Amino acid sequence: MKVLLQAATIYNLNSEYHLQQQNILIEQGIITYIGPEAKEADKTVAANGLCVSAGWVDLQAFSGEPGLEHKEDLESLALAAAAGGFTEVLLLPNTEPVVQTKGAINYIKSKSHALPVTLLPAAAITVNAEGKDLTEMIDLHQSGAVAFTDGTSPLQGADVLLKALQYMQPFNALLLNRPEHKRLTENGQMHEGEASTRLGMKGIPALAEEVTVVRDLQLLRYAGGKMHFSLISTAAAVEAIRKAKAEGLQVTCDVASYQVAFTDETIEPFDTNYKVTPPFRSEADAVAIKEGLLDGTIDAMVSAHMPQDVEAKKLEFDLAEFGIINLETAFAVANTSMQLPLETLIEKLTTNPRRILGLPEATLKVGEAAKLTLFAPEQVWVPAVEQSKSKSHNSPFFGRELKGKVLGTIHKGQLVLND
Known part of the structure; x- marks a missing residue:
């Protein structure tokens, strides 16, 4: 099948056509022409403001398969990811059973x-993600585990984190950890501040993230290796990572694309679709995140896609599960709320995640396999629940006007176009 992308502006720093408007012809999944000529094709994609970049990579999403397929399965997650512009997605290991065996890795692949x-499998660092005994990480790495993380169960023990860092170094594996001191966040519902006090809800203090980041950086400094912090949300954490990078530590981090879309003062009170972890924090934290993205302290932006079924969300706020779906809206939400230059935003979705995971670079040039995301950054749209590809519908963005529309993806020779 021949596909022509007509008059598409290219966003790809590794390409000689970066920021140029060109026609792109793809034949049988291979880029065969980039230039001004209009080529014959079986399918032509043309749209006002059409842009194309290397396929986007998500460093964090959750699928319930196996064990929790009623929330999301691998097929529905893939469809949602493609609709959101992602060609590769790193999956958290917190399924039932936990992804900690070669069989589980091979099943996902x-x-x-x-x-x-x-779908890129991440394996658990500890058995059953319980934070105690290490998994067989060498075998899991050789079987195709792209990274190691306990996912939704942040590592608490300094001794376990230290051993994991040392154990991974001979095979240069990547450790991901969400910085959260669980004892400090116990029973917390939203960011600890004036709003939580006014609403009478137990707060989740910024301190719980900050002390964990500082501790983990000290362990990294001592043990060596490399570490990635998932879902940074506070100003102090951003500053600590900024200093660690300047010091030369091998540390990277990401932020949820929705993190600054709301603050603790602007969420809809008691609406469980706004209940996320880490929570929507203060305006000062939001400003620090934007600065961290601009100066390169924060390397990547993730969907933090966490589907929850109705039974897990349609409850009193304190009983409801954390998380929202965001694969289909990740780009639009960031483009609407982050106020980043488009080149910077695309870098956080393409070049940097690939570098962090050690994936091959994706370059728009003749002869390369087409691994592309098609989008219109100025197009305004409104997400609708009936159009969602996800099995779950826990999102605060349904019915909200967003700027930046994903038009489709081309990957593995498959063209996926949104309605």
């Missing part, structure tokens, strides 16, 4: 083969 998105 085999299921991914026919899907329009490449």
Whole structure:
């Protein structure tokens, strides 16, 4: 099949056509022409403001398969990811059972083969993600585990984190950890501040993230290796990572694309679709995150896609589960709320996540396999629940006007176009 992308502006720092408007012809999944000529094709994609970049990579999303397929399965996640512009997605290991065996890794890889998105398995650092005994990480790495994390169960023990850092170094594996001191966040519902006091809800203090970041950086300084912090949300954490990078430590971090879309003062009180972890924090934290993205302290932006079924969300606020779906809205939410230059935003979705995971660079040039995301950054749209590809519908963005529309993806020779 021949696909022509007509008059598309290219966003790809590794390409000689960066920021140029060109026609791009893809034949059988391979880029065969980039230039001004209009080529014949079986399918032509043309749109006002059409842009194309290397396929986007998500460093954090959750699928319930196996065990929790009623929330999301691998197929529905892949469809949602493609609709959101992602060609590769790193999956958290917190399924039932936890992804901690070669069989579990191979299951994800085999299921991914026919899907329009490449699903990248992350394996647990500790057995059952309980934070105690280390998994067989060498075997898991050799089987295809792209990274190691306990995912939604942040590592608490300094001794376990230290051993994991030392254990991973011979095979240069990447450790991801969400910085949260669980004893400090116990029973917390939203950011600790004036709003939580006014609403009478137990707060989640910024301190719980900050002390963990500082501790983990001290362990990294001592043990060596490399570490990635998932879902940074506070000003002090951003500053600590900024200083660690200047010192030369091998540390990277990401932020949820929705993190500054709301603050603790602007969420809809008691609406569980706004209940996320880490929570929407203060305006000062939001400003610090934007600064961290601009100066390169924060390397990547993630969907933090966490589907929850109705039974887990349609409850009193304190009983409801944390998390929102965001694969389909990740780009639009960031483009609307982050106020970043488009080149910077695309870098946080393409070049940097690939570098962090050690994936090959994706370059728009003739002869390369087409691994592309098509989008219109100025197009305004409104997400609708009936159009969502996800099995779950826990999102505060349905019915909200967003700027920046994903038009489709081309990956593995498959063209996926949004309605």
